[in-house]
Amino acid sequence: MALHLIKLCVGCESPEQLEGWIEDRLALRRQLGEPVEQIHTTRMVPRRMEELEGGSLYWVMKGMVRARQKLLEIRPFTDSEGIGRCHLVLEPELIRTEWQPRRPFQGWRYLKPEDAPRDASGSSEDDALPDHLKRELHELGLL
Template sequence: MTRVAVGCPDFASLEARIQMRAEGSEVRFTTRFKPKRADELVGGKLHFIVKHTLVGRVEILRFDEREDGRIDIVCVAALERVHPQPKRAHQGWRYLTDADAPKGVDDGDGIGELPPELYRELAELSLI
């Protein structure tokens, strides 16, 4: 699933926001409606879009209903950096297939450390 990180200019600010909102090892993101495929999403990842680029993800633990009728997407409070991947911004959340999901940056090539703007420019030039 993807979601725009509104107001976050980069990965570091998104990471700081998640740590600030964390309650123990969990963080909650509120939405108005429960996804129709919520059962499939548990154990999957919530990917964040910053400046039209997928930059990080957290694991989805569960969906909790709130008293005000909204839904909390409860996730692990550890943001994982991913290989930046261009993605148009959208309102709310969207589903992301496994084939379209970006890889993690655990391979040590340093590409995931690039600022989103630089990554986008290099990708447009077919250099990465």
């Protein structure tokens, strides 16, 4: 099983908002004539790149893992200031996951497959509750 990455989605409150950002960035790349791919730039380059093949990037939004994107490629590079950075090339499709609480952290972390939340079932019961109610129920251990 593939290793994953987990990262805070800073400034993003919901998977819907992230989907909007992804669509906007892809549209801009089309407009500029750049390759149409979603790239997320990080400061650190994963040393376990081979283990990440076939893995995903899990997004933490407002203290909960809420979604993931498949990792397609990892492209290390050096920026204009000589600092090593990394482009994470992601599948633009966002996959909702079961909610999983996470404390704040900086950068990204490795996420073992056994610790990753499962993909959401997509049942109408899951979608019927507003986010604030889901959060409260999850904190109470009822979801």
